[in-house]
Amino acid sequence: MNELQQKIYKRLARYVAVDTTSDGASTVVPSTDAQISFAHQMADEMKKAGLQEVEVDEYGFVTGLLPANTQAPAPTIGFFAHMDTVSDYNGHDIHPVLHENYAGGPLVINAAKNMVLNEQTAPRLSQCVGDAIVTADGNTLLGADDKLGIAIIMTLVEYLVSHPEIKHGPLKVAFTIDEETGTGITYFDVKKFAADFAYTIDGANLGDIDCGNFNADSFVLHITGKSCHPGSAKGFMANPVRIAADIIASWPENKLPETTDKEDGFILFKDITGGLESAEVQGLVREHDLTKFAQFKQDLLDLVDQKRAKYPAAKIEVEFKEQYRNMRDILKTRPQAMELLEKALKENNISYRLTQARGGTDGAQMTFKGLPTPNIFAGYENPHGPYEWCSLNWAEKALRVLKSIATNAVAQK
Numbered sequence: 001m002n003e004l005q006q007k008i009y010k011r012l013a014r015y016v017a018v019d020t021t022s023d024g025a026s027t028v029v030p031s032t033d034a035q036i037s038f039a040h041q042m043a044d045e046m047k048k049a050g051l052q053e054v055e056v057d058e059y060g061f062v063t064g065l066l067p068a069n070t071q072a073p074a075p076t077i078g079f080f081a082h083m084d085t086v087s088d089y090n091g092h093d094i095h096p097v098l099h100e101n102y103a104g105g106p107l108v109i110n111a112a113k114n115m116v117l118n119e120q121t122a123p124r125l126s127q128c129v130g131d132a133i134v135t136a137d138g139n140t141l142l143g144a145d146d147k148l149g150i151a152i153i154m155t156l157v158e159y160l161v162s163h164p165e166i167k168h169g170p171l172k173v174a175f176t177i178d179e180e181t182g183t184g185i186t187y188f189d190v191k192k193f194a195a196d197f198a199y200t201i202d203g204a205n206l207g208d209i210d211c212g213n214f215n216a217d218s219f220v221l222h223i224t225g226k227s228c229h230p231g232s233a234k235g236f237m238a239n240p241v242r243i244a245a246d247i248i249a250s251w252p253e254n255k256l257p258e259t260t261d262k263e264d265g266f267i268l269f270k271d272i273t274g275g276l277e278s279a280e281v282q283g284l285v286r287e288h289d290l291t292k293f294a295q296f297k298q299d300l301l302d303l304v305d306q307k308r309a310k311y312p313a314a315k316i317e318v319e320f321k322e323q324y325r326n327m328r329d330i331l332k333t334r335p336q337a338m339e340l341l342e343k344a345l346k347e348n349n350i351s352y353r354l355t356q357a358r359g360g361t362d363g364a365q366m367t368f369k370g371l372p373t374p375n376i377f378a379g380y381e382n383p384h385g386p387y388e389w390c391s392l393n394w395a396e397k398a399l400r401v402l403k404s405i406a407t408n409a410v411a412q413k
Helices: 003-016 033-049 144-162 240-250 290-310 328-333 336-347 360-366 392-408
Strands: 050-054 062-066 077-082 098-099 108-109 116-119 134-135 171-176 197-203 210-211 215-224 266-275 276-285 315-324 353-357 376-379 389-391
Touching: 003 144, 003 392, 033 050, 033 062, 033 144, 033 171, 062 144, 062 215, 062 276, 077 144, 077 360, 077 392, 108 134, 108 215, 144 171, 144 197, 144 389, 197 210, 197 336, 210 328, 210 336, 215 240, 215 290, 240 276, 240 290, 276 290, 290 315, 315 336, 315 360, 328 360, 336 392, 376 392, 389 392
Parallel strands: 077 171, 077 197, 197 376, 210 353
Antiparallel strands: 050 062, 062 171, 098 134, 108 116, 134 389, 210 376, 215 276, 215 315, 266 276
16 A cells, blocks of 8 residues: 555544444434534544634534635635445444455455455456455445545545645535435535535545436335224225235336336335334335436326225325435536546546436535535445445545646636
8 A cells, every 4th residue: 555545544444433324214413413423523633634614513514624725716626525324234333454455356354254255246346456455344334435535535635735836726625414314415505615516525436427316206105004803804904014015016127226227217115114004115216317207206106096096995195205306417507527527537547437326426416506516436336235345546546536626626717
C-alpha cells in the first residue's frame, strides 16, 4: 500500500468499528441514535482536518467547508457520503481484515464457514491482483458502503490542506443520515448547503458512474379480514393471510427483482405481518422510465381490485409513499457536473461506464431539489452482506478523480 491507501484504510477501519445501522421501521430522525453519535465524532475530525463552518444540524447531517485557496473564479462543489449502514445484515462489531498484495485466485474470508471470494462470489476481484483488499471476517458486513466514501473524502481534505500549491475553489463536505432507508436526505437543507453541484461517493466498482436511477416508491397493502371459528367459516371468513399470499402469487413472474436486470422495472414484496384479523404487506416499486413506473403502480392497483372482487368480505387498501425519482433528465439540462467528472476520469486513465443504477442514491433526491449530484464509485463490491469487499487501489483512484474535479473547476464558473 502507498501512503494514501494506508490513510484511507486506517480511517475505514476506525469508522466501521462504530455501529451506525439505520432502521427503516423507526419513526424518528435519524432512525438510530448511533448515527448522531457518529456525526459528532466526524464533526470533531473535520475540524481537526482543517474544514471550517463545521456543523451537525438537528437531524444529524454533518457539513463543513474547505475554503478556496485561489482568487480565480470557481463553482462551489459538494462531496457527499452517508454514515449509516444497512439493516439487511449484521452491522454490529465489524472487524475489517486487510489482505495486502492480493495474489489472485480465491480469497478466504472465513475458513470455518467456508466463505471464499472467487469468480462466483466476487466477479471483479480478478481485476485487483496486486491490490490491497479489505473484507470483513465473515460474521458481519464490511460497511464500506458507505464509510469508504467518508474515508476517501476525509483523506482528500487532508491531502489538499497539506498541499496548498494545489489550487481549488470552495469545497463543501456533507455526511448524511439514513441513506439506506431512502428517507434521510428528505431533511437535508440544499439551499443552506449552497453548492452549485455535487457528487455522492457511494458507488461500487471502479469506473461505475451513476447518472440515472430508478424511480422509486414504497407501498403498504393493508388487509382487514373477518375472523371466526374455522369449523364454521364457510361463507363468512375472510382470511387476510391467504389474501396477502394470493396477491403476491398473482403478480407477474417477469416483473420481480429476481427475474429482471438492466433497466427493467419490478415490484418487490418484502415483508408480511398479520393474522386472521388483519395483515400488512410492505413492498417497493422500481422503474427507470416514469411512464412505465406509473403503469407498474396502476397494475398493482388493478390486481388489488381483482382481489377485492374475489374477497368481498375483506377490506384491502393500498398506500404508496414516494422515495426518489430518476435524476437523468435534470443532469442533462445542467451538464457541468458530468462534464467535469468525465474529464477527471479520462485524465486518470479510468475506463468508465455511465450507468442507470438499479437503486437510488441521496444524489437522486438532491438533484430534484436543485442540486445536480451524480454518483461516483468508491471501490467496493457485494454491499449489504458478508461477502462485501473493497479495493484500496480503487478507493485511491476515486480520491484522485475528486482531486481532478476540484482543480479543473477553477476558472470554469
